[in-house]
Amino acid sequence: MSLPYEEELIPPGNFTMVSTWVYRSSFPKKKNFPFLKKLGLKSILTLILEDYPEQNKKFLEANNIKLFQFGIAGNKEPFVQNQRNHPILIHCNKGKHRTGCLVGCLRKLQRWTHTSIFDEYRRFSSPKSRSMDQQFIELFDASQVWRLVDRNHLPKWEELDVPW
Template sequence: MDDLLVPPANFAMVDHGVFRSGFPQKCNFGFLKTLKLQSIVYLSTEPYPKSNLEFMQSNGIRLFRFAMEGSTKSSAEIHREIIEEALKVILDEQNYPLLIHCRSGKHRTGCVVGCIRKMQRWCLLSIVEEYRQFAGAKARNCDERFIEFFDVSNLKKSSQPAICFRNTFNFI
């Protein structure tokens, strides 16, 4: 049983070298090792557990923490700046392979991934469908509106690496 690989809840590949999930538990460490992660983008105000920090240190993984409150209220203006800063880290291929996560991998992670999909020029219907797939019955209208109105032009081209997600981005 020790060699059983268990992915974190809501785990999925976003793009080459970029993954998403809920909060990794100790039982997920073996699986995470197989990803050869360089970085973790953590979207929460909650402290990172000591066991996770030790796992990261022993595997040479950098932690980028963005203090996003979990909320059912529309707090788009507060999250907009934080999400833009997180996207700068996520778009930098020097940080790959990279895992994006919050507590459950649904709302905060879903908003960030939704913004990535906008940058990839996915149609809004597909972006919302993916968000709902991970959020399940707890999909939030405020998150969907945030994604819909997120302006990708706010991310200046000068802050982007020359190649993003293996050329899957077409910037406006």
Template sequence: MHTTHYIPPLNFSPVISTDVSLYRSGYPMPINYSFIKERLNLQTIIYVGDKEDTSAEYIAFLQQEDINFIPVHMDSCNDVDIQAKLDRILHIILNVDNYPILIHSNKGKHRVGVVVGIIRKLLQGWSIAGVYQEYGIFSGGMKGETDLEFITMFKTDLIVDKNKLPGFARI
């Protein structure tokens, strides 16, 4: 009897699993593709990272599975145009047509931590203490004071289609 083993990407975790599914992780490797294909049934992947070149193998996998791949180049929360980048990500997240979604960075720690922290704070009403605690868990206890300060201060005037909002979003 052959058993298929599914191996999630580094730092994989569900973020939202109510009316929609939103996940976070590090950069998926070929060993993770069967997990993504068989377990997540993704519609969209948002990559927040600094890699300019995406492997041909990864692109072929995404095309084969008909997964919409959206790269958002982010070095850190100190990027000059960070507000526009995060508004773009939030716009994607706030449209049910894009689900299920995986947001990944290279390691699934800091950049994804900022995006998830903003989702938790703005869209779910989490306390800053809760956001900081989750950030710390995924960053391995590595301090990200700049990231945490950025999450705390982040605001947006994003306008979205209320008919497309996922149920978890408190807007």
């Protein structure tokens, strides 16, 4: 039996497009799987420390989606870009703080102003924005990322602040 269209496409909480082929959200639940399937995801990057639930692993396997799990607590390390894994969904439990820090660091690579970065961070982390997260984003040194990047696999984003 097919579900009505409105019920089939339920995005996870805090879902939005970050940039071309990059999305963010809270932890996906079973009711979100049809929506995620429509995105044609190749990978999911989760920032949670806990084991990934079995039903989510089965969904990923059935849809040939790679799982990258970098369990971090609070505001820790940034991630490594890899266009071979796009489209990608980035999430933690609620899509607020850890995801917000990571997206904030990406925004610095995209030459966003601190004002714009923090506005986006607070929009998703509300009502519990963390000053330590914002400080982490502010102190993030984007120049350190470029030493690790393989030029052959950069996303084709005009707004990237590529130093070469």
